[in-house]
Amino acid sequence: MPANDLDATFAALADPTRRAILARLAHGEASVSELAAPFAMSLPAISKHLRVLQRAGLISRGRNAQQRPCRLEGAPLRAVAAFTEHYRQFWDESFDRLDDYLRELQGDDEKPRRKH
Amino acid sequence: MPANDLDATFAALADPTRRAILARLAHGEASVSELAAPFAMSLPAISKHLRVLQRAGLISRGRNAQQRPCRLEGAPLRAVAAFTEHYRQFWDESFDRLDDYLRELQGDDEKPRRKH
DNA sequence: CTTTTATTTAACCAAAAGGTTCGGTAACCG
DNA sequence: CGGTTACCGAACCTTTTGGTTAAATAAAAG
Known part of the structure; x- marks a missing residue:
């Protein structure tokens, strides 16, 4: 655990x-x-x-x-990633992936190619 | 800043x-x-x-x-997100984006270990 | 000018963090 | 057996952290 x-x-x-x-x-x-x-x-x-x-x-x-x-x-880093994700709008000025993220949270499994 | x-x-x-x-x-x-x-x-x-x-x-x-x-x-959370991103293979058990990650890290001398 | 509101600074305290040294334990090696 | 290797635990010290209360500041209101 x-x-x-x-x-x-x-x-x-x-x-x-x-x-x-x-x-x-x-x-x-x-x-x-x-x-x-x-x-x-x-x-x-x-x-x-x-x-x-x-x-x-x-x-x-x-x-x-x-x-x-x-x-x-x-594994604990997953929680850290989730934490930052929750504030993404405050640090990701490009907002490029906000839509992808929201789509992911909705269970839309279709995964577009995500470049880092 | x-x-x-x-x-x-x-x-x-x-x-x-x-x-x-x-x-x-x-x-x-x-x-x-x-x-x-x-x-x-x-x-x-x-x-x-x-x-x-x-x-x-x-x-x-x-x-x-x-x-x-x-x-x-x-803004500082961007660095935190980058940190977790660097360890994504260790917490993202779906391994969906492992290939992307490995491609990114090309040039790393040691092959990252994949969990059983 | 005096008072009230919003917040900070100062002085203090207990507990936790980060390091040390010294000594213990467990496994291997001759 | 005795010695070496690898690590841990306990005792100790100093600095930082997270809280307190009491006093100081700054701006607005009366």
Whole structure:
């Protein structure tokens, strides 16, 4: 169950170290030491960051010998995306995709090609 | 102009009071007292929340007699949307637009992992 | 000029966040 | 067995956060 709590998710994302960890994990699983390597920070500090990310449901952890590999779990980001979507008219000045969005919400499944 | 700092933006969004204020402002401008009304909280507390939102660039403030009306400024949310977009493959389980995404990221040296 | 209304500033406080060091535990390796 | 590797937990410290109350400011109203 992805702790689907916007409070925890936003708070977890508010730290640059944690966002960097997520960026690293987007390339694949990694051990704690691997994740810690780029930072001028003690290992327990990284461990704490990982616990914050895990409590927010943004990562999950496995076990491989002595290692506890971390894997990115993007599900909570869906709620973040939904949040921004709710305010789209306030930041998307082009309004290009507002119609598409409204159509999607109506269940009109016909999906036009959407370029980023 | 818009303090386009993900740290400040995510931190500002991590508080439920501040998100409720933004939700209220999505319906239109409001004074500080109007914004404070729904909360069991002192006025200075709301004032502090507004300062956090303003420093994050999420609101701007005008002047109307004794009132200092607040207006929603969604620009920082564009950066948040871009952030989630970057992780879309990890939260969009329908994978409808995975091909688009991969095409966009062409040049990435490591192939993104697809969940079982 | 005095008062009222709207909001901010200042001083304070408790709790949480982000870091440290030191010591523990669990799994593998010789 | 004993040592090494990989990580976690506990205790501690400092800064930030989120709230309070009391006093200050600014503009309007009487």
